[in-house]
Amino acid sequence: MRRSSEDTKASILAAARERFAADGYDRTTIRAVAADAAIDPAMVMRYFGNKEKLFAAAADFDLQLPDLADVPRDRIGATLAAHFAERWEADEALMVLLRTGVTNEEVAGRMRAIFAGQLGPLAATLSGDPATAARRAGLVATQILGMALCRYVLRLPPVVEMTREEITAWLGPTLQRYLLGTP
Amino acid sequence: MRRSSEDTKASILAAARERFAADGYDRTTIRAVAADAAIDPAMVMRYFGNKEKLFAAAADFDLQLPDLADVPRDRIGATLAAHFAERWEADEALMVLLRTGVTNEEVAGRMRAIFAGQLGPLAATLSGDPATAARRAGLVATQILGMALCRYVLRLPPVVEMTREEITAWLGPTLQRYLLGTP
DNA sequence: TGGCTATGTCAACAGCTGTTGGCCTACACT
DNA sequence: AGTGTAGGCCAACAGCTGTTGACATAGCCA
Numbered sequence: 001m002r003r004s005s006e007d008t009k010a011s012i013l014a015a016a017r018e019r020f021a022a023d024g025y026d027r028t029t030i031r032a033v034a035a036d037a038a039i040d041p042a043m044v045m046r047y048f049g050n051k052e053k054l055f056a057a058a059a060d061f062d063l064q065l066p067d068l069a070d071v072p073r074d075r076i077g078a079t080l081a082a083h084f085a086e087r088w089e090a091d092e093a094l095m096v097l098l099r100t101g102v103t104n105e106e107v108a109g110r111m112r113a114i115f116a117g118q119l120g121p122l123a124a125t126l127s128g129d130p131a132t133a134a135r136r137a138g139l140v141a142t143q144i145l146g147m148a149l150c151r152y153v154l155r156l157p158p159v160v161e162m163t164r165e166e167i168t169a170w171l172g173p174t175l176q177r178y179l180l181g182t183p
Numbered sequence: 184m185r186r187s188s189e190d191t192k193a194s195i196l197a198a199a200r201e202r203f204a205a206d207g208y209d210r211t212t213i214r215a216v217a218a219d220a221a222i223d224p225a226m227v228m229r230y231f232g233n234k235e236k237l238f239a240a241a242a243d244f245d246l247q248l249p250d251l252a253d254v255p256r257d258r259i260g261a262t263l264a265a266h267f268a269e270r271w272e273a274d275e276a277l278m279v280l281l282r283t284g285v286t287n288e289e290v291a292g293r294m295r296a297i298f299a300g301q302l303g304p305l306a307a308t309l310s311g312d313p314a315t316a317a318r319r320a321g322l323v324a325t326q327i328l329g330m331a332l333c334r335y336v337l338r339l340p341p342v343v344e345m346t347r348e349e350i351t352a353w354l355g356p357t358l359q360r361y362l363l364g365t366p
Numbered sequence: 367t368g369g370c371t372a373t374g375t376c377a378a379c380a381g382c383t384g385t386t387g388g389c390c391t392a393c394a395c396t
Numbered sequence: 397a398g399t400g401t402a403g404g405c406c407a408a409c410a411g412c413t414g415t416t417g418a419c420a421t422a423g424c425c426a
Contacts, residue, residue, distance in 0.1 A: 005373075024286035026209035030414065040375050045415060101337060102285045103207035108337050115339060138333065138341035139353055145337075146329015150321065154284060154291050154328075156298060158321035169366035170322055174357050183352035188403070213384065223405050228385060368426085375420070382413075390405070396398085 009047050011037045016058040021092035025055060025100040025107070052106075059100070059107065061093040063118045068126070076126065077176025078168055084144050085164040085171075088152060098145070098153055115141045126179050139178040143171060192230050194220045199241040204275035208238060208283040208290070235289075242283070242290065244276040246301045251309070259309065260359025261351055267327050268347040268354075271335060281328070281336060298324045309362050322361040326354060 015036035019028040030051055034041040048054040064087060071079050088094055097114075101107040119140055124133035147167065150159040162170075198219035202211040213234055217224040231237040247270060254262050271277055280297075284290040302323055307316035330350065333342040345353075 008373080024209075026207075027286060029412085031412090041414085042376085042416080043374065046374090051414065099285055102282055102332075103210060111337055112339055134341040135345065135349075138339050138345075141339055142329040142333045142342060143326055143357070144329070145332055146325040146327070149285075149328055149332060150325045154294055156295055156321050156324055158317040159325060162318065162321075166318075166366075170361070173360065173366065174326070177356065178353070183349075183356065191403080212382085214382090224384085225386080225406085226404065229404090234384065370425080371423090373420105373422080376418085377416105378418105379416075380414095383411080384409105385411105386407105386409075388406090388408105390403105391401105392403085393401090395400085 005047075008037070008039060008043065012039065012044055012047060012054075013058055016054055017092050017096060020055060020058055020100060021095035023099075024102075025104050030054070055100070055107075059093065059096050059110070061097055061110075061114060063087065063114060064090075065118055065122060068122070073180070074176070076179060077174065078172030080140070080175050080179075081171040082164070082168040084147070085167045088148050094148060095152060098148060123179055136179050140175055143174050143178065147171060188230075191220070191222060191226065195222065195227055195230060195237075196241055199237055200275050200279060203238060203241050203283060204278040206282070207285075208287050213237070238283070238290075242276065242279050242293070244280055244293075244297060246270065246297060247273075248301055248305060251305070256363070257359070259362060260357065261355030263323070263358050263362075264354040265347070265351040267330070268350045271331050277331060278335060281331060306362055319362050323358055326357050326361065330354060 012033065016028070016033045019033050019036065030044050031041050033054070034044050037044075044054060048057060066079065066083050068076055068079065097107060097111055101111045115137065116134070119137040120134055123137040123140070124130055127133055127136055147159070150156045151162075195216065199211070199216045202216050202219065213227050214224050216237070217227050220227075227237060231240060249262065249266050251259055251262065280290060280294055284294045298320065299317070302320040303317055306320040306323070307313055310316055310319055330342070333339045334345075
């Protein structure tokens with residue numbers, strides 16, 4: 001019984017996500033992905049065309065921002081912090097983006113689009129001031145991505161040891177001020 | 184008139200720093216560094232042994248934290264924020280570390296050592312509480328590195344457009360709270 | 367049963383990489 | 397002038413990479 005085309009494609013994609021997340025774009029080889037998926041490298045090419053397209057398929061990503069309409073205004077920072085503390089660990093997509101966006105300009109562009117497109121509108125809605133909304137979103141991004149970088153990529157011990165509750169407690173007020181407060 | 188050994192070594196090192204900062208470890212080739220330094224690749228090997236040692240020589244780094252003894256206690260966050268806003272642009276060493284530490288475990292280890300060794304003691308001195316000092320230093324690192332990541336590597340437009348004064352104004356209170364405040 | 371197609375394998379390619387050893391040459395010293 | 401040496405170049409190596417095209421086989425349809 002042979003695997004169906006879709007099954008193979010899915011297992012290649014799963015292997016690719018793991019490799020890209022763990023090793024970044026350059027160190028990830030088609031041969032390694034194929035070996036992980038127990039398949040010939042040529043299959044990867046047949047199904048995804050080339051390495052770039054494989055990466056594009058593996059790096060599909062959504063911040064999955066929660067609906068903040070019902071959240072009390074003074075709890076928004078904490079809610080967001082808690083959301084991201086979970087979101088980072090939900091799947092490997094963010095790790096893929098972070099590891100590759102640092103050395104790959106195209107991926108960096110994708111991250112710009114994600115944060116501008118998803119965080120920007122949120123900041124605009126919340127602050128009510130379109131002029132500063134983009135900057136507020138950018139500041140949130142610096143703290144969110146900085147935490148992800150230190151905790152999951154660089155693995156700074158004191159940051160790794162924090163619980164999700166502690167992260168929420170410390171970053172909540174920061175995000176709150178960036179979104180709704182003043183310097 | 185031939186160049187002296189030291190001159191050549193220095194120009195190789197300068198070229199290496201630029202390449203590592205711009206392209207990261209993997210994409211930086213000995214051949215490219217050699218071409219930038221207008222020298223044969225074999226010279227790079229002769230002077231630095233191998234690629235890893237060349238990198239080690241290029242990535243020598245110091246946070247150059249300012250002396251905070253004379254700074255009013257409530258101005259410490261702002262002083263630090265201002266220091267880093269300048270420090271990031273002073274040379275390429277941080278960019279080298281950031282671009283490579285993300286995919287190279289050894290470099291990640293070096294960054295852990297830098298932040299634990301330089302930021303840790305500072306937090307311990309300031310907060311006076313050794314138990315939470317490491318965590319406070321870690322939190323500072325998340326915000327500092329997150330800003331560097333978004334501004335210089337990912338180049339998120341709203342973050343790039345901020346002036347150093349604006350960065351100081353927004354990040355100052357964050358660092359102040361991480362170092363001396365409570366969640 | 368015969369054949370067609372989807373699924374998969376194999377071997378090879380051209381290019382780039384880090385690295386090496388042999389060779390050259392300008393200069394300083396005797 | 398002769399010679400040793402430091403500084404530099406060249407050509408080649410072995411290994412890995414993305415990618416390709418020819419070939420094999422299992423299962424479905426006529």
